[in-house]
Amino acid sequence: MKTIDTKAAAAAPQMRPYHHGDLASALLDAAERELTDKGFEGFSLRGVAKRAGVSHAAPAHHFQDVNGLLTELAARGFERLVSRQLAFRKKADPEPRAQIGASVLGYIAFAVENPSLFRLMFGSQRPDFNGERLVQAARSAFDDLVALAAKATGNSDPPDKDHTALVDVAGVWAVAHGLADLLSAGRLPLLHNLPEAIRNQIILKLVERVVEPVQPS
Amino acid sequence: MKTIDTKAAAAAPQMRPYHHGDLASALLDAAERELTDKGFEGFSLRGVAKRAGVSHAAPAHHFQDVNGLLTELAARGFERLVSRQLAFRKKADPEPRAQIGASVLGYIAFAVENPSLFRLMFGSQRPDFNGERLVQAARSAFDDLVALAAKATGNSDPPDKDHTALVDVAGVWAVAHGLADLLSAGRLPLLHNLPEAIRNQIILKLVERVVEPVQPS
């Protein structure tokens, strides 16, 4: 008979509502809380299981091991990173360079809002970066930026032969990631202590410099 | 000064004396090997002790705990980061902007050469960043860059009121750190697969863009 818990079925109808209902996503939620609470170095699989209210060995049935769980967590992180950038772009001027600036601001905002997740995504070796899932999620963020840079500088097509296009992409990527990493770690007090408006202004100015080739008049 | 017992050393060189002589630095050496071998996430204090040939509890007499050892390791890392930058600067043109470029190349070279140590220094929360030792070592790297940027742009004195000087410093810092982090993690294959000469050329071009304020006239 249909003795399925209604709220569990409503929460994730496509998942298998066997015992717990949807332990897989419940574990992911718990894992994210564990990550933000304990940091990615204090992360514990047993702690996640306890948060989800299951035994310490239950996660093994949904994720191969703790690294598998972290891999899925990182993949979701990359997807959210992209959507954060898109949200910033939506509210910005459609002009390509403004879009790049908005993307960078979104990138940095994500890192500051989710420092532990950001470290897991870029600083950890525990997620499986050979897996299809994670690779694709990570690449989508990159491809987005490449396309934007190409539109802004007029250098079309993927950057290969011509290094000038490469400089643009690498520059934006580097500035965004460098600021994101330093700011999310609180390692750049000069910028960190500024009011957000001014800080964003500075960031945008930096992006302007990087993306615009120096014109020798 | 520590003098190893002569008869013990002469009689059986492979049989270590009860008192090591200079275990503190031996542990640091072993810790660095452990770090490069196992990565900063697989790092184990017991593994370090085994490498140094002592019992698992011996390190406690020289470092408060594993985080204390990692703190010292990170502090030495910052010192080496500075010296690596200085080495690059020595071989470069004394002109301020060339010096900045050399510094960035040194920064990146250090990160690529010591990826695990770099993560420990910037991505980990285990070292004690409140301790005097580590703070001073980390600041020296930063101050160096600030002084250089001031010299290059003509904006003297520490960057405080005027944000333009701040943009310069933050820009160079961000580009250097962003590229260093991404390259050392192999997360920027576009640049990573290029021959080093071309890669350095691109990096220098990027630094040029960031450090040079856009001149409207």
Added chain:
DNA sequence: CCGCAAACCTGACAGCGTCAAGATAAGATC
């Protein structure tokens, strides 16, 4: 209704960091 397989639990194992207590060597004091 029955059986089966998926989902979950209990218990065990080795490895980890750390504390307590004992053993040893080096130096100080007499």
Added chain:
DNA sequence: GATCTTATCTTGACGCTGTCAGGTTTGCGG
């Protein structure tokens, strides 16, 4: 030179971790 002191290092134990083996519950297909 003998004894005391103290720093150094070892051994053993504790609770924590991730993972595996085997047993138990649960829902679904026959």
